[in-house]
Amino acid sequence: MVASKILMASLTHYRPLNCSAAAASASGPSRLVQQAPDLIKWVRKEGGFVHPAMRISQDTFCGLGLTTIERIPKGSDLIALPPHLPLRFESCIGEEAADAEPVIVSLAEKVPEELWAMKLGLKLLQERAKIGSFWWPYISNLPETYSVPIFFQGEDIKNLQYAPLLYQVNKRCRFLLDFEHKVKETLKDVSWKDHPFEGLDVDASSLGWAMSAVSSRAFRLHGKTKYPDCSSSYVPMMLPLVDMCNHSFEPNARIVQEQEEKPQEMLLKVIAEREINENDPLLLNYGCLSNDLFLLDYGFIIPSNPHDCIELKYDGALLDAASMAAGVSSPNFSSPSPWQKDILSQLNLDGEAPVLKVTIGGHELVEGRLLAALRVLLASNEEAVKKHDLNTLKSSLVEAPCGIACEMAAFRTVIALCAIALEHFPTKVMEDESLLNSGVSAFSELAIRFRSQKKLLIVDVMKELSRRMKVQAFEERSAPGSVQPNARGRSGCNTRIAAPTFHQCIVNSVYLKYMADVDDKCSRDKFDIIPLIILLNLQGAGSSLDLCGTLCQMSDLVGDSMVWIVVADHDPGAQASESFTFTFTEQA
Ligand SMILES: C[S@@+](CC[C@H](N)C(=O)[O-])C[C@H]1O[C@@H](n2cnc3c(N)ncnc32)[C@H](O)[C@@H]1O
Known part of the structure; x- marks a missing residue:
């Protein structure tokens, strides 16, 4: 849990492939190309459908998003993408491996499964580097930077203060720094014509850009491979325009996949889950994720997230x-x-x-x-x-x-x-x-x-x-036959509690079962809590602690004074058998 003890890696000194530094602004991160092609027009030109009321708009908190300029009834088709528009890389299960360049396939094999976004990220980076890429109208509209913690300054990584997330961030940064070496090593002997990135330099930052672009925008959907039992694999895909939808746990739209007439072809649609009012944002549910995953993969958190x-x-x-x-x-x-x-x-x-x-x-x-x-x-x-x-x-x-x-x-x-x-x-x-x-x-x-x-x-x-x-x-x-407890405890301001036995952990603790042990003069409203926990590093046998200051502090933290934690200096010489006097003073 102690951030400073963990040796953190960070990617802040790197810059994405071919990108100038982009400052995060109130209007969200800038795009790879400032005057990028119109995405809605491109999708329509490629045979896709976009509801006539659909617009790309700026959202105060989420960057760009999709909104409607008129009311749309429940069940309406909002967007449909023909099968050739999603960007995907399914080499790991054999599909399309023949199309994919062998260098990219071999690099993808070096990526651990849990970092699947990097596999598709390699494909994205390849398309980004390719002059005249079919997907350029889409890629040029992608954000230039991401607010995921791998791009945080070291101080802000420490600011997270939560060890499991620090561990994940560190792991991703280390992977990217290590993968940069592997990519460079692999590419050094590759001829110009086989170079997957058109000879451009790829570093940890450009790899991090690609991984974050995928993790924050890809959806896992049914792939083309059909198994004998007619089920299919789930594969990550980047869905142009569909990925302009922001997240909500109460979405008004959802993605459906429909079988096309041609075998193995899927039409991908976004439909209105409920009626959508004029000027409402189009929202999809990215999944019931914890804030750790939202932050790591998408670069945002949900306040009071019920899945955290x-x-x-x-x-x-x-x-x-x-x-x-x-x-x-x-x-x-x-x-x-x-x-x-x-x-x-x-x-x-x-x-x-x-x-x-x-x-x-x-x-x-x-x-x-x-x-x-x-x-x-x-x-x-x-x-x-x-x-x-x-x-x-x-x-x-x-x-x-x-x-x-x-x-x-x-x-x-x-x-x-x-x-x-x-x-x-x-x-x-x-x-x-x-x-x-x-x-x-x-x-x-x-x-x-x-x-x-x-x-x-x-x-x-x-x-x-x-x-x-x-x-x-x-x-x-x-319950019938239950024994009623004794009167609610002693009056008087001091409560004597047997000292806790020493334990190897740094915190020696006393647990006060019920508020009955606390002075009746203390405000009941303030102290109406069960349980009261006092974690106490012993200050010395028989010492008298005025806990008022610390109690005030903790009661601020917990709002209605449910739990107080008091930590005093540790005195290893204290005798476990002695009593301690706790003085509870009513707060002003
Ligand atoms: C699939 S993209 C959506 C389009 C994106 N807003 C854009 O500007 O391109 C996902 C990203 O949108 C932003 N986002 C989506 N839902 C959000 C939410 N509920 N709160 C804050 N940011 C959100 C995050 O930056 C996230 O990484």
Whole structure:
């Protein structure tokens, strides 16, 4: 998570093939050619259909887009592309390999599958370099630069503050720098007539331009290859004009493929998914993607993206620490018993910590595998677990399959995990906000918004889990025969809590179960939270901490004071057995 410790690669010192530096402006990036041919006319000339009301227009946030100048009924055809217009490169599955130049094919084979955009990018670069390319009217309309993080300055890459994304950005930059060498090595012995890029120099920046052009604009659609069961492969294609549509999770248009009369030919259409009003933008859904993927591939993020999540390592030591922070006595994530290990391996969570990843956020809130692992490791006994199948254990729709106490411990552990994850971000949301208000560059703004969204997502997960815990606690209390809890705790401003046992992790933690332990004089509205987590690096045995300042800060972060995290200096000499006095002071 610590950005500065990761050696970052960046492509900022490179410039795209044959391009001058392009400054990002309010009207979006400039195009490869300033007076590029009219794309709508070109598509029509090539036998395609473009609805007469369709226009290319400038969008405030998205660069160029398509809009309609009149109302269009649901189901109308908006654009149709004949089969020869999409730009594609299907050599990896054998199709068109004969047409494709062998040098390009051999270079494409050196690209890892996950970076598929680079394969098609090679074809794009080839067409861009070719004098008189059929696709030039399309290519000349492409943006000259992209706001994907491989083109960020090093400082803005660090500004992302989120390790899984930093890792991906670094990986892409390193791939491009390495691939530049491979391309140069391959091309040095290629004769002029076989040179795929017309003898032009190709570097990491031009490769990055091509990869980003493809990743931000290509669609994966049915290819020409038909398998014996009549299914076909999905291949990435660049779709002239169609790729002027911007993204929405509530699109008003969609792409359909229709079989042409000629075998193996597909007509590609965009149709109105619903009625489109005059001046409305035409919007497609690029996919239910996290902000990581939107930023990496498309160079933008979606605020409050319901598909966004954070990735965490599934690590026994981290989970033990989180559980202890959550007040769970002697958690055993680091040393599961054989039956627990068995279930963990069915969940693919038994192995080396660095490769085991789980997510928090998105529709599931807590990834099913993590929820199942928590339920299995926090259950009071084997029988409580074994009566459920794996799907039940993974489901958040099944309430407390292993008992309320286990469920509460699982939720509290996730909340503590969230708190630890929040703590790893070097800045707080309000600091991000004031940076944004102070005015920063376009790339800095994107990086700051990205990290800020991640933190807000974590806080939202904590809030939602707290809400679910409240509901469960209420249900448990209301259940017939349940034992009512004691009075809501002591009055007086000081609360003595047993000191946490020391753990190998840097954070020693105390978990206060209920607000009952907090002074009644404190505003109930402000403190009406469950749970309150205090992550505390011990300052010294018996020391008295006035937490007021820190509490204020955190309550700003979480809005309605759900969770406070307090970090003080660590004193390794502190005795675990001693008590600590916490002074809660009502906020002004
Ligand atoms: C397929 S292209 C759409 C056409 C593009 N706006 C243009 O100017 O050429 C995808 C790019 O449009 C922009 N974009 C699309 N949807 C967006 C959205 N919802 N918010 C911000 N930018 C968006 C991003 O720059 C993205 O990489």
